[in-house]
Amino acid sequence: MRLILLGPPGAGKGTQAQRLVDRYGIAQLSTGDMLRAAVAAGTEVGLRAKAVMEAGDLVSDDIVVGIIADRVEQDDCQNGFILDGFPRTLAQAEALEQMLAEKSLQLNAVIEMQVDDAALIGRITGRYTCAACGAGYHDRNLQPKVAGICDKCGGADFNRRADDNAETVALRLNAYHEQTAPLLPFYQKKGSLLAVDGMADIDEVSGQIKAVLEAG
Ligand code: AP5
Numbered sequence: 001m002r003l004i005l006l007g008p009p010g011a012g013k014g015t016q017a018q019r020l021v022d023r024y025g026i027a028q029l030s031t032g033d034m035l036r037a038a039v040a041a042g043t044e045v046g047l048r049a050k051a052v053m054e055a056g057d058l059v060s061d062d063i064v065v066g067i068i069a070d071r072v073e074q075d076d077c078q079n080g081f082i083l084d085g086f087p088r089t090l091a092q093a094e095a096l097e098q099m100l101a102e103k104s105l106q107l108n109a110v111i112e113m114q115v116d117d118a119a120l121i122g123r124i125t126g127r128y129t130c131a132a133c134g135a136g137y138h139d140r141n142l143q144p145k146v147a148g149i150c151d152k153c154g155g156a157d158f159n160r161r162a163d164d165n166a167e168t169v170a171l172r173l174n175a176y177h178e179q180t181a182p183l184l185p186f187y188q189k190k191g192s193l194l195a196v197d198g199m200a201d202i203d204e205v206s207g208q209i210k211a212v213l214e215a216g
């Protein structure tokens with residue numbers, strides 16, 4: 001199965017991608033996570049991406065297309081993958097089409113996660129992740145079963161992202177509306193767009209994704 005999760009910052013792409021990994025055993029390809037890893041490792045790509053990400057802008061198409069082209073070649077993508085945060089511009093979507101056509105692969109679905117802008121700031125500013133395994137949590141919406149201990153790996157260190165402040169979120173939202181929202185009509189015309197109500201609670205959204213995939 002090959003899926004795209006499409007939605008604004010804080011829509012729940014990463015949260016639902018983790019659940020789809022557990023359900024279908026396919027890889028989660030988050031360009032945001034890969035870029036953050038590159039920044040932390042101080043690679044050439046990381047050095048180019050750091051200031052752009054902290055300013056809430058989009059990293060250049062050539063960098064992210066290159067990252068995805070390398071990543072889909074890896075063994076864990078053989079059975080499929082979930083694209084989380086890619087593509088984000090029409091140029092990236094076109095590059096993905098070409099990449100898949102060259103490999104005679106097809107997308108099963110593009111899932112649009114619909115969330116009101118007003119809900120996103122609270123979601124993002126409350127978010128934190130396990131430093132050891134990357135499992136995602138939220139101060140109010142998704143707490144570990146035992147406070148301070150990761151449910152998945154037992155880790156006790158957690159991180160918050162440098163771009164998760166109200167000011168940068170507003171800039172990321174602008175980038176979404178200007179550069180990424182045009183992908184909705186692009187995939188609608190191809191007949192691959194399926195929408196879910198991202199305002200529902202996390203389990204309900206997972207159920208809706210399962211239902212639209214099984215129906216489609
Ligand atoms: P990226 O890491 O992709 O960030 P984003 O798109 O801004 O999305 P987020 O990760 O913030 O949100 P999410 O939808 O994953 O939500 P989550 O599940 O965590 O990109 C970061 C930056 O990298 C970009 O700004 C750009 O600079 C660069 N970049 C990345 N990809 C790029 C590309 N392709 N091209 C160019 N540049 C690129 O949920 C958020 C919180 O809400 C969590 O705490 C969660 O617990 C909670 N939550 C989730 N679902 C619900 C729900 N249904 N109800 C209540 N709470 C919920």
Ligand code: MG
Nearest residue numbers: 013014030032
């Ligand atoms: Mg994410």
